[in-house]
Amino acid sequence: MESFQTPKSYVTIVYWLLGGLLVSLALVPVSGVAIGLVGYFTLLAWRYFNWQYSFITKFPAQHTAHNVIGRWPGRQEGGKNRKLILMAHYDTAPVSLLYSPKQQANFRLSLIISLGFMVLAALTALLEVAGVGQPYITYLRYGFMIYFAGQAFVGTMGYWRKGYTNGASDNATGVAAALATADRLRQANLADTDIEVVLTSAEEVGMIGAYYYVQAHKKEWNRAQTLVINFDTLGAGKLTIIEQTGTLEPIRYNNVATQIARQLIEKEAFRGRTQVGQWHTADFDSVWFVRNRIPVLALCALDANGQMPRIHQPDDTFGNLDLRPMETAVDLAEAVVHEWLSAN
Structure with missing residues (x-):
């Protein structure tokens, strides 16, 4: 922690x-x-x-929050392991x-x-x-x-x-997807890849947990050997690869991780299950990686109107979840990682 x-x-x-x-x-x-x-x-x-x-x-008023981090180091010695970071925020939002x-x-x-x-x-x-x-x-x-x-x-x-939402979609689904992806990749025995799961707090306050995590560790990372996947709100709609966010300033996800994902969704395994989209209602933890030019793939689920159903609402509960976008996110994340590793 x-x-x-x-x-x-x-x-x-x-x-x-x-x-x-x-x-x-x-x-x-x-x-x-x-x-x-x-x-x-x-x-x-x-x-x-x-x-x-x-x-x-x-x-003021400040309180102490915690990012929760799990690490599975690769077995290659000499500090040349590639770095894979799987992220999701675990805090819930006030109803708004x-x-x-x-x-x-x-x-x-x-x-x-x-x-x-x-x-x-x-x-x-x-x-x-x-x-x-x-x-x-x-x-x-x-x-x-x-x-x-x-x-x-x-x-x-x-x-x-x-008060606060239950947070089943935003963002228990993201936490589950990050952990499931890590478990699959851990069992794949990626000997030269360090796997890190980062569950952030204070995302709903302004992506603050992710900001402090990036500030604390960015000097340790080789951008060419680092890949980040952020999972956020996967409980309804269609899995979406985010290509742009931002309010006045456009924040563009022009990086190798997003490019690989966009190529993969053209294949039969993901056709019809995924889409590419934008999100301009607040932002994701991944924004700090974009600002530091670290390759990051941001995954969420959006409906036909480009919205996240039930976020920050009292009915964001387990009974209203559709788990298919979350399951697709795990499949796509795993495929992106394997493609990235084969190209590096």
Whole structure:
């Protein structure tokens, strides 16, 4: 187990970001320093919702979380083993209205609008302190304050009413797939390959467990000899190879792992069972590997509308699972690993 400090849920982060903006905007008539505070919280939100490291994840209250890691070292000596990392997050999410089917479809747009309003709020604060456009600029500032308060309420009301999800699909299925894939490959006796299962915590807070794992170990890895597969939410829909994520900044999975997977799904064994897609409703633990140019394959299951059914909802329970995407994910991951090893 590797420990790290994190907020317990994204509810804390939402309150810090939006509460910080509200207080800063309220202080604009009192002091020009408030302009800097509005800009600061806008920058924190901009980085956080574009899936970059943001210092907001260090704000109180912090608690100790753990990544759980299992290792099966290869038998080749001299430190030249190839590295295989199989990942899935094991934490569950607070219930959220923002992840209902209707809201999922507009999640990215709502984030972009909110980030745009934050930038406009910072500009509004600057104009008000400069005495420009009164009294309309003051009214606009009040309007932004009402909007941010409403966002905080809508974004966290589900948690206060329902608590945490059961997390059967998101992400017990991913954990099961990572362990099953590791077990198959371990029995295959890959003598020159180190197999590592990494079950991360605080993914739902902003992929924080994966961030600390990558920061702690990336200097140990030879990119040409490392392969990562991330399993996330495999309980409904069709298995999907993710080729792009991101809010404003596109995060592209242009790497050898994804290329191998895309080639394999053209074969008879996977035809009709898999697809290629994008996901712009939040992101995956794999984002930190992409940012560090480490080959990573991100697997999830999406329905015909490109959504993940029941995520962050009370009905994400075992009785609603379809295990076929998870089973296909294990088959595909195993095949990708064997193809990668044969090419290296």
